[in-house]
Amino acid sequence: MLRRGLGPLRSWPRRQSTCVMSGNAYTLHLPSSTDASSYPLCSLITAALVNWQGDLKVNNHIDQTTASSSSADGEVRLDLPSKKTFVASDQSVARLLARLTNDTLGLYGGSGSVAMSSVDHWVEWAATRGGEGGALGELDGWLKLRTFIVGRRLSLADLAVFAKIGKQSKFQTDHLLKAYPHVKRWFTFVYRQPVVHLTLCELKVVQTTAALSGGLPARGGGGHPHKKGPASGGQSAAEAPSSQFGKLEGGVMGEVVVRFPPEPSGYLHVGHAKAAMINNFYARSYNGTLIIRFDDTNPAREKEEFQEEILEDCKRLGIKADKVSFTSDYFPQLQDMCTKLIKEGKAYVDDTPQEQMRLERGEGIESRNRQNTVEDNLKLWDEMLKGTPKGQECCVRARIDMQAKNKCMRDPAVYRCVTDIPHHRTKTAFTAYPMYDFCCPVVDALEGVTHAMRTSEYADRYDQYKWMLQACGLRDVHVLEFSRLNFVNTVLSKRKLQWFVDEGIVDSWKDPRFPTVQGMLRRGLQVKALWDFIDEQGPTKANNLMEWDKLWTKNKQIIDPIVPRYSAVGSDAVLFHLVDGPPEPLARVRPLHPKTAEVGEAAYFVYKNVLIEKDDAALCEQGEEVTLMRWGNCVVDRIDKDGEGNVTHMEGHLHLDGDVKKTKKKLHWLPALDTRLAPCVLREYDHIISKKKPEEDDKIQDLANRNSQFDTAAMGDPLLKHLKEDSVMQLERRGYFRVDQVYWPGKRALVLIKIPDGKSKPMSAVSTKLDPAAMMSGGRLGGAAAAAKAQNGQ
Incomplete structure (x- = not known):
């Protein structure tokens, strides 16, 4: 179980100590997988250390595939600033990162060849013997009087051995270490190191996200909404x-x-x-x-x-x-069937212009070609099959009843001639094509369909469907209608x-x-x-x-019961300084879902400087006690505003003993750790047409809503950087979102599409570009201008 209150990160920089542009960064590739053993854990923890306390910039990139980014023999890919790629074992990539960073981290045990050789020895030991019981006995004896494996601080030796043991399940690890008390003490100590613990929390998010995105009901083959029936036939x-x-x-x-x-x-x-x-x-x-x-x-x-x-x-x-x-596939049979209908006098070829034919059908007027002889009809049919100019003027019509009250029965067309466009499958093999009302019932019968499901808009064509089957001498098909x-x-x-x-x-x-x-x-x-x-x-x-x-x-x-919760604030968020807050970021652990433990846990940080929403800041009053969600109460002591009355800065102090039930405002927030936050675009959509129920004579050009996408630039929880495409989550007090574009360090922001939730009221005071009440009722939404799009992840 992850512990809360893990202590501050030593020498945490608010910004990188060396300004490293994205083009000079290293990129460590991770698989999108639910299997912890597939992750390069040693490289991941090393990368986290050199990011936070060293002088390198290492980005983690989750490959958006289900396959591991590592090869079959466990190799790991690291992209170098030189545009080259280093592919090696997990331990070798970690060694490279440790050698590239400054010496102050001491990842190689401090100065001196002996210390460096000792670290190399234990890294190799972890790769070749770390999981053996006898090897753990050797390690237990080595650690009897030592806090770290090499030297007096955390080194690559500790990370490599920890990673080897830590890749196993918690049950396996607990069982394995039970007989080795000194290894267990050392393992627990390393586990509690803030950087190590945060990396494991982030890894848990990646695994949880991979499981959820594939495990939401019936998404992408991840489940079936219908039950399968019994395997044997003959039942009622x-x-x-x-x-x-x-x-x-x-x-x-x-x-x-x-x-x-x-x-x-x-x-x-x-x-x-x-x-x-x-x-x-x-x-x-x-x-x-x-x-x-x-x-x-x-x-x-x-x-x-x-x-x-x-x-x-x-x-x-x-x-x-x-x-x-x-x-x-049935064009030859359909063509033969049409010929049969013509020969039997059940169909005729008509060269009446289309508009005149439409008027005659509406008024119940027979075509002048209705009484053509079979021979004349066959000649014109042949012209259609050859695609001649005369054939292109004709269509074949079923001879049913021009006086029928159901106008669908007034000699509908069953074949037409098309010569100017080749068919995408049959190319130019055919120039006459069957109409849907003819081929649908015929092919249904030929393919053995027992029940034809049709929307009720085809109700008038039911008699026509049955007539086609009977006229062609085909078996009957049950028709089931349902609403569109x-x-x-x-x-x-x-x-x-x-x-x-x-x-x-x-x-x-x-x-x-x-x-x-x-x-x-x-x-x-x-x-x-x-x-x-x-x-x-x-x-x-x-x-x-x-x-x-x-x-x-x-x-x-x-x-709602299964998606994780995160936080995001607008790019115009207000800095809230807590004078008695932790001077350095303090790591804590929270559940990703308040009620569903299976969703997992994640790390977050409390800090003296936090960011709150501009809209929330505008509602706060001096001297008011408010609640910072997942932390506790604080008191607003000072509010600074610009000439236009906009809040620019706030100051206050913690009152963690205060009763959260008595405060009126519950605010989400993020620690002011600029380079760690995930740049986001929160995207909302309006309806594509402005009229609730379009009429037949409405022109789509007049109804089109040409301003229906609204973007909000935001900063999100650092863990959002690890989400894969199609992941679904809830942003506290903002609503549910789906990842439409993954975060790519230095290149593009995370794009999150807001998922409607059926409510007619907003979740909180946080502003939205859209009016939920108008959206749910079908009316046109308010036309606020879209915010600047954060197209590049900075």
């Missing part, structure tokens, strides 16, 4: 797992086949996600088959890029297809979303303001929250415009 539908969506009519365990048929003309959005997740739910519940079929029948809009992204999005949603197919998922203040039309991308209002289809799967996950949405929200709606067919607050409230319920 009554035995299927329960859900708000209920059982499938005619569903037989082990025999259900469903399909998700996206068009590869854009990224998946939240409406597609609902369809995909419902199909996946039934496939798993009935131990059936899920087909992802790309409806690639419109070469003018489709790209292979979208196809690949859709498959990746399905993986992100925890969906794994049992089969991936393409409508284009629509939200306020956004659009789901791919054409309109593409407009936002083309206009540069958003950066891509993955923008966090977009209702795409990738956009919403980038905003911090957890897949389980999305599924719980969808499942709660059940099988209703009524299309409703949903508010965002319920979805984000569910998301908060998932992340």
